[in-house]
Each structure stands twice: as structure tokens, then as C-alpha cells.
Amino acid sequence: MQGHEQAGISSEKSSEILQTTGSAALKIAKVAAIITVAVLQPEVGIPLMVADLTGVPVTPSPQAFATTTATVAEQTAAVATEGASEAKGAGKLFQPADLPDEALVVRGGQCKTENFTNGTGVTVDANGKLQGVSVNSQQGASLESLSMSIPNKSIGTTTVGAVRTAGGNVVPAPTPNNPAHATLSGVKLGDAVNLFEVFKK
Helix, strand or coil: CHHHHHHHHHHHHHHHHHHHHHHHHHHHHHHHHHHHHHHHCHHHHHHHHHHHHHCCCCCCCHHHHHHHHHHHHHHHHHHHHHHHHHHHHHCCCCCCCCCCCCCEEEEECCCCHHHHHCCCCCEECCCCEEECEEEECCCCCCHHHHHCCCCCCEEEEEEHHHHHHCCCEEEECCECCECCEEEEECEEHHHHHHHCEEEEC
């Protein structure tokens, strides 16, 4: 009988200890949260700290809440903007819509130096790299289909992968009359000449 009573007392004490420990943990967490708010937003956190210590309710001013809300909104917007910028930067080289490396690239003419520099809309940047060279390229398209719209008697061909290896890229730029139209950019003039294998249609 005495053993049962002792067991019951021990169980009650254990329960009290657990309740006390849990209550203390909650208080510590609450204090830590208030301190954090006080450091980040004193106009809100300090009144909350005073209320917790004195037991007297102290409500932060509406202006303080408005300022806090605005600050949180600004921080959220800044994070979202930064994330969007990073995503945009990460997608500059290879986006999901980009052409695969094995896609053929076709350009009309002899693909000599003058053919590139005299091309419509073609420029050479400060680093000596071509920009805006018109080509035909489309995922899964054959050489025959890509050269069909080219009036020249000779055509040059390479691959998107070879262009990328040379430091450039081929970006789809379809037109109403030519869905396979694309632009080649970022390759030095000498490299561009060597990239294309030229033959008669």
C-alpha cells in the first residue's frame, strides 16, 4: 500500500516538473521573441517588453505598427526582386526555350569575312565579337528544311553546340515568314568564318 502511495506521489511530482519545465521554456521563448522585436523594431518591441515586465498592457502606436508593416513589406519586396534578378541572370546563357546543342545552324552565302560584316543588322562589339548575325536554326529541323528559304546558291552550316564552344550562342528570332530564323552572337569574326562548312545547295 505504501509503495503504491509513493509511486503516486512520484508520478504527481514528475507531472509537476514537466509542467514547470514546459512553462519555463515557453516564457524563455516569449522573452526571446520580444527581445528580437525590440532590437529590430524598437517602437513596437519596447512597449511589448514593458507590458511583459510590469503586467500593464501597453499598446504600440498605430504609426509604429504601420511602420513595421511597411518595413516588412519593403524587405519582402527586396528579397523577391533580388530572387527574380538572380533567376534572370542565371537564365541568360541557357533558358528552357534555347536551342539544343545538336541543332543545325544554316547561313546563306560563302560565310567569308565580308559576308558577315556586310550582313544586315550585323555589328561587331568592342571585343571584336559579332552580334545579330541572321541564321536559320530550329530544334529537330533538317538541313533541307532550314536551307529552303535561303535564296543563295551556297550555304554554310554548323551546330549550336559549336557556336557555344566558340563563346557565342544562337537565339531563336522567328519572323512571320520564317519561323526558323535565329540570330548568332558572341563569336569573333575569325572564329565565325571557321565555324561554317560551306557547300553548294
